[in-house]
Amino acid sequence: MPAAAQRPVKVLISVDMEGITGVVTGEQIGPTGFEYQRAREWMTGEAVAAIEAAKEGGATEVVVVDAHGNGQNLLIDRFPADVRVIRSWPRPLSMMEGIDSSFAAVVFIGYHSATTNPRGVRAHTISSATFAAVIINGAPMAESGLNSAIAGHFGVPVVMVSGDDAAVAEVQQTVPGVEGAVVKQAISFHSANTLTPAAGQSLIREKVRAGMAKRASIRPVVLRGPLRLDITFKNYTPAEITAYLPGVERRDAHTIRFTARDITEVARFIQFLTTYNSALTP
Numbered sequence: 340m341p342a343a344a345q346r347p348v349k350v351l352i353s354v355d356m357e358g359i360t361g362v363v364t365g366e367q368i369g370p371t372g373f374e375y376q377r378a379r380e381w382m383t384g385e386a387v388a389a390i391e392a393a394k395e396g397g398a399t400e401v402v403v404v405d406a407h408g409n410g411q412n413l414l415i416d417r418f419p420a421d422v423r424v425i426r427s428w429p430r431p432l433s434m435m436e437g438i439d440s441s442f443a444a445v446v447f448i449g450y451h452s453a454t455t456n457p458r459g460v461r462a463h464t465i466s467s468a469t470f471a472a473v474i475i476n477g478a479p480m481a482e483s484g485l486n487s488a489i490a491g492h493f494g495v496p497v498v499m500v501s502g503d504d505a506a507v508a509e510v511q512q513t514v515p516g517v518e519g520a521v522v523k524q525a526i527s528f529h530s531a532n533t534l535t536p537a538a539g540q541s542l543i544r545e546k547v548r549a550g551m552a553k554r555a556s557i558r559p560v561v562l563r564g565p566l567r568l569d570i571t572f573k574n575y576t577p578a579e580i581t582a583y584l585p586g587v588e589r590r591d592a593h594t595i596r597f598t599a600r601d602i603t604e605v606a607r608f609i610q611f612l613t614t615y616n617s618a619l620t621p
């Protein structure tokens with residue numbers, strides 16, 4: 340057997356919820372809402388479709404990252420026994436925790452467009468409640484852009500994305516050649532023309548297989564440091580207080596700047612902003 344055939348092929352699947360087939364409102368994406376239990380079944384179905392297709396495409400190891408809300412949405416007892424799952428928060432690499440240079444490919448399932456995109460179901464970047472913009476070196480970022488760059492930092496390409504048409508278009512702009520499964524057409528922030536869950540899952544299967552087949556031809560996204568991260572908060576106080584930290588500069592009433600060495604520092608800084616609270620226990 341040639342050496343290449345024996346090398347492990349590791350795939351990381353990062354799963355968000357706003358871009359899952361059929362998901363259109365805030366009610367479906369939080370544990371107390373209407374249809375959440377249903378929506379997490381659809382989400383789990385899409386994750387399983389991606390896992391199986393990644394394996395059909397040559398993956399020998401799969402890590403699935405539950406990258407939405409409380410990080411415990413996926414029904415992991417429905418997963419094959421040989422996958423690993425990353426759950427809950429905090430974690431330094433956020434939606435990409437678990438990635439390293441031993442991986443061959445990354446897949447985004449259930450992704451949504453950026454907070455600065457006027458289109459897209461539930462469009463936001465990291466936190467719809469607190470961030471109005473996340474910008475790196477002058478370019479507005481989607482979660483997919485940040486996460487593609489985290490994968491790229493480790494030399495790993497993103498081979499496939501699923502979500503609404505706005506989310507898939509964003510990734511296709513940053514990652515030439517990436518395969519996209521458009522499982523719904525955005526009509527507004529809270530409306531879409533959607534496939535059924537079964538149709539969404541078969542489209543995902545097809546596109547993951549296609550992405551795996553061409554993974555060698557897709558270039559990792561590399562953002563060379565230093566990276567000027569500008570975050571615009573929806574409120575005034577977070578900008579005022581975070582600018583007390585050395586290394587953080589106040590740009591205007593709602594905006595701070597943090598200059599990072601690389602994208603992993605950006606990820607840790609954002610994780611700090613979204614997690615820290617002095618009343619945290621234990």
Ligand SMILES: [Zn+2]
Nearest residue numbers: 355356357407
């Ligand atoms: Zn989400």
